[in-house]
Amino acid sequence: MDVADLPGVPDWLPDHLRDDGIEELYPPQAEAVDAGVTQGQNIVAAIPTASGKTLVAELAMLSAVARGGKALYIVPLRALASEKQAEFEQFEQYGLEIGVSTGNYESDGGWLGDKDIVVATSEKVDSLVRNDAPWLEELTCVVSDEVHLVDDGQRGPTLEVTLAKLRRLNPDLQTVALSATIGNADELATWLDAELVDSDWRPIELQKGVHYGQALHVEDGSQRRLAVQNNEKPTAAVVRDTLQDDYDEDGNLVEAGGSSLVFVNSRRNAEAAAGRLGSTVRPHLTSEEEAELADVAAEIRGVSDTETSDDLADAVEQGAAFHHAGLARGHRELVEDAFRDRLVKVVCATPTLAAGVNTPSRRVVVRDWRRYDGTAGGMQPLSVLEVHQMMGRAGRPGMDPYGEAVLVANSHDELDELFERYVWADPEPVRSKLAAEPAMRTHILATVASGFARSRSGLLEFLEETLYASQTDETGRLERVVDDMLTYLERNEFLEIDGGDGEARSASKSSGDEPRDELDATSLGHTVSSLYLDPMSAAEIIDGLRDWQRSAAESTTADSDGGFTTASELADEQAAAGEADPDDISALGLYHLVSRTPDMYQLYLRSGDREEYEMELYEREDELLGPTPSEFEDDRFEDWLSALKTARLLEDWADEVEEDTITERYGVGPGDIRGKVETAEWLLGAAESLASEIDTDAARAVSEARIRVEHGVREELVDLAGVRGVGRKRARRLFEAGIGDRAELRDAAKPVVLAALRGRRKTAENVLENAGHRDPSMEGVEPDSDVDVLDDDPRDRDEDGVETGEDQSSLGDF
DNA sequence: GAAGGTGTGTTCTAGACAGCATGTC
DNA sequence: CTAGAACACACCTTC
Numbered sequence: 127m128d129v130a131d132l133p134g135v136p137d138w139l140p141d142h143l144r145d146d147g148i149e150e151l152y153p154p155q156a157e158a159v160d161a162g163v164t165q166g167q168n169i170v171a172a173i174p175t176a177s178g179k180t181l182v183a184e185l186a187m188l189s190a191v192a193r194g195g196k197a198l199y200i201v202p203l204r205a206l207a208s209e210k211q212a213e214f215e216q217f218e219q220y221g222l223e224i225g226v227s228t229g230n231y232e233s234d235g236g237w238l239g240d241k242d243i244v245v246a247t248s249e250k251v252d253s254l255v256r257n258d259a260p261w262l263e264e265l266t267c268v269v270s271d272e273v274h275l276v277d278d279g280q281r282g283p284t285l286e287v288t289l290a291k292l293r294r295l296n297p298d299l300q301t302v303a304l305s306a307t308i309g310n311a312d313e314l315a316t317w318l319d320a321e322l323v324d325s326d327w328r329p330i331e332l333q334k335g336v337h338y339g340q341a342l343h344v345e346d347g348s349q350r351r352l353a354v355q356n357n358e359k360p361t362a363a364v365v366r367d368t369l370q371d372d373y374d375e376d377g378n379l380v381e382a383g384g385s386s387l388v389f390v391n392s393r394r395n396a397e398a399a400a401g402r403l404g405s406t407v408r409p410h411l412t413s414e415e416e417a418e419l420a421d422v423a424a425e426i427r428g429v430s431d432t433e434t435s436d437d438l439a440d441a442v443e444q445g446a447a448f449h450h451a452g453l454a455r456g457h458r459e460l461v462e463d464a465f466r467d468r469l470v471k472v473v474c475a476t477p478t479l480a481a482g483v484n485t486p487s488r489r490v491v492v493r494d495w496r497r498y499d500g501t502a503g504g505m506q507p508l509s510v511l512e513v514h515q516m517m518g519r520a521g522r523p524g525m526d527p528y529g530e531a532v533l534v535a536n537s538h539d540e541l542d543e544l545f546e547r548y549v550w551a552d553p554e555p556v557r558s559k560l561a562a563e564p565a566m567r568t569h570i571l572a573t574v575a576s577g578f579a580r581s582r583s584g585l586l587e588f589l590e591e592t593l594y595a596s597q598t599d600e601t602g603r604l605e606r607v608v609d610d611m612l613t614y615l616e617r618n619e620f621l622e623i624d625g626g627d628g629e630a631r632s633a634s635k636s637s638g639d640e641p642r643d644e645l646d647a648t649s650l651g652h653t654v655s656s657l658y659l660d661p662m663s664a665a666e667i668i669d670g671l672r673d674w675q676r677s678a679a680e681s682t683t684a685d686s687d688g689g690f691t692t693a694s695e696l697a698d699e700q701a702a703a704g705e706a707d708p709d710d711i712s713a714l715g716l717y718h719l720v721s722r723t724p725d726m727y728q729l730y731l732r733s734g735d736r737e738e739y740e741m742e743l744y745e746r747e748d749e750l751l752g753p754t755p756s757e758f759e760d761d762r763f764e765d766w767l768s769a770l771k772t773a774r775l776l777e778d779w780a781d782e783v784e785e786d787t788i789t790e791r792y793g794v795g796p797g798d799i800r801g802k803v804e805t806a807e808w809l810l811g812a813a814e815s816l817a818s819e820i821d822t823d824a825a826r827a828v829s830e831a832r833i834r835v836e837h838g839v840r841e842e843l844v845d846l847a848g849v850r851g852v853g854r855k856r857a858r859r860l861f862e863a864g865i866g867d868r869a870e871l872r873d874a875a876k877p878v879v880l881a882a883l884r885g886r887r888k889t890a891e892n893v894l895e896n897a898g899h900r901d902p903s904m905e906g907v908e909p910d911s912d913v914d915v916l917d918d919d920p921r922d923r924d925e926d927g928v929e930t931g932e933d934q935s936s937l938g939d940f
Numbered sequence: 941g942a943a944g945g946t947g948t949g950t951t952c953t954a955g956a957c958a959g960c961a962t963g964t965c
Numbered sequence: 966c967t968a969g970a971a972c973a974c975a976c977c978t979t980c
């Protein structure tokens with residue numbers, strides 16, 4: 127189909143596409159147009175990655191906007207939100223406005239309601255629905271990217287419910303769902319009343335194969351010699367083969383050496399493999415490439431002072447890299463960019479890269495096809511869908527003649543098994559996971575709180591519009607889970623059933639009457655839903671805070687030894703008790719409280735950890751909020767301990783312990799610290815709202831704990847760290863130079879400030895300006911040589927990562 | 941006697957969304 | 966209950 131023949135699209139689009147070199151649509155795109163994407167028709171497009179899904183989405187959105195509408199593009203990852211934003215910004219020249227909204231980022235320049243196309247994560251959209259964003263009703267087109275993720279137990283239900291809600295809000299909404307090739311795309315189409323485009327057409331051919339022994343066995347039945355040299359691992363042989371230039375019989379260069387993407391099953395394996403493959407890659411680098419790689423390596427070292435950072439930089443110097451979720455954001459982006467620029471020749475990655483941003487490669491090697499899964503009790507094979515997603519990264523459009531995806535077999539039996547299991551197999555069907563309890567807990571409360579259902583029957587009726595309902599005939603299960611969760615939500619005071627106190631419901635049941643089933647969210651329930659908390663997390667936090675309030679009150683009472691003589695004295699005493707002293711709450715107690723909620727992904731207890739944290743628990747038990755579970759309640763006690771480990775990490779961070787020390791002490795990567803801190807920040811913010819909602823005196827302490835963890839500083843630096851451009855390190859340096867807070871920073875002698883900031887003039891000027899200094903100029907100022915500046919190398923510091931100073935005594939037991 | 945190979949026991953395990961109000965070194 | 970790569974370490978071989 128020629129781009130000139132597109133119905134319903136804006137006039138400028140055909141020329142725009144031609145400028146991009148697009149004259150003709152790919153077959154699946156043409157199919158989507160025939161099915162009516164540009165005319166408001168619902169579409170499910172199940173087609174491979176890199177076969178032009180984005181253009182299908184763009185056709186739908188642009189034609190919707192051309193008709194005076196407004197489009198929403200839902201992505202599963204924040205990183206994809208920014209990638210799509212960059213892509214859609216090409217249309218700004220035609221007057222379209224693009225907006226982005228994720229948890230940590232919202233595009234500026236006006237209200238989202240004024241944008242023509244908004245990109246957001248599914249959770250953000252869910253949250254917008256819960257908080258009643260008015261512009262959602264103006265949507266005429268919604269695109270859901272990677273919709274096969276409805277199969278995900280954790281996050282799938284959110285997408286499923288959100289789509290159902292958007293469609294109910296606006297019955298005329300055009301729904302475009304983009305999916306990987308899956309077994310049951312037709313079921314998705316039925317659910318969404320959509321036309322189905324199901325195709326495995328790809329713009330570049332993808333050849334799948336399995337390497338075993340000295341040969342690569344390709345799916346078409348052919349074999350290619352791919353020799354494993356002395357002591358080399360098969361993966362290294364495949365990577366080396368990819369690096370070599372190919373020539374035809376006449377000696378002409380057919381194809382220059384290419385890059386490989388190697389998928390492995392653990393972070394450690396990724397790092398080890400990258401280190402080893404470096405020696406495979408190095409001989410193939412030009413000196414120019416080596417110099418550029420050295421620059422990238424230097425940037426990587428600049429991102430953080432950790433071992434991970436050093437290891438990554440070492441690998442990159444050799445032209446190899448690793449990629450996993452333990453990397454800091456900066457690390458990830460540097461690796462992805464260097465790989466896209468063909469500078470880094472091999473990336474060894476965990477599945478982060480298969481689901482994440484677009485990083486195609488000449489060849490993909492799936493080395494490990496089993497992954498540890500604690501719940502299943504051992505190694506479990508990856509799903510076909512997952513492996514196909516990885517293999518689909520092979521082949522860069524316009525750059526490679528074809529892509530190759532290689533599985534690695536270690537035995538002849540495995541060779542056969544891999545062909546059966548992955549090369550020739552169709553992906554699994556996608557199944558809704560909505561009926562699982564944690565998902566129901568959250569979404570029932572949200573559905574009631576935001577007014578989508580006001581009764582049990584209304585709730586069930588709404589749930590009929592989900593994929594779950596369309597995939598099952600067994601209505602009994604759904605009803606049972608709904609009732610269980612309603613009871614749970616009522617018991618925790620998030621919901622009122624029948625406007626009553628819980629007795630009414632069971633009474634009506636036993637009397638055999640028609641169940642009076644009105645549902646209403648309590649004020650607390652509304653708060654929990656709009657905070658986007660799992661109700662179970664909210665319940666845990668509320669219990670913990672109430673427990674603290676109670677015990678604080680008791681200790682106040684116990685202090686007054688006299689006993690009460692009159693009623694008024696009793697009242698006074700209770701009032702005093704009611705104002706429990708927030709200073710009694712330790713930061714650790716609060717960190718532990720949020721770390722044990724289901725919204726915090728806890729750290730793993732390693733061997734030896736159990737003993738260590740049992741000791742820690744014994745020493746600091748009275749700081750924790752709520753009663754410690756008995757050691758015989760194995761699971762809960764285990765959770766309590768790993769929450770303590772997580773809480774200790776947060777405490778260290780808020781105690782200004784060096785990043786390097788933390789990564790080593792807890793066996794995590796720099797990116798994990800950021801992740802934990804971010805989650806804790808969010809949960810403590812939610813805890814702050816809950817604390818005021820349930821009327822405890824803890825709000826102030828919670829707020830302080832949150833600010834400390836946000837900036838990673840001790841109490842005395844909270845004010846300084848609030849200045850833009852001042853983080854934990856600069857705040858500490860300024861403090862050590864005698865500058866205690868923002869006001870003192872404004873009045874401080876410039877030479878002192880400059881010296882504290884290690885003579886960086888530009889930085890010092892920025893900092894002073896942000897602190898509100900009248901004349902921040904550092905011109906002609908020389909650093910004060912009397913100021914002791916903290917050494918920049920963390921390895922020179924003592925274990926606490928805090929320079930020995932006057933406040934040494936406050937360090938405590940260390 | 942250093943470098944390297946082989947054998948054995950031990951250790952450890954993927955990912956990442958959200959409130960609210962603004963910004964690390 | 967289920968795996969398997971990587972590593973640390975001991976021990977041996979080889980030049």
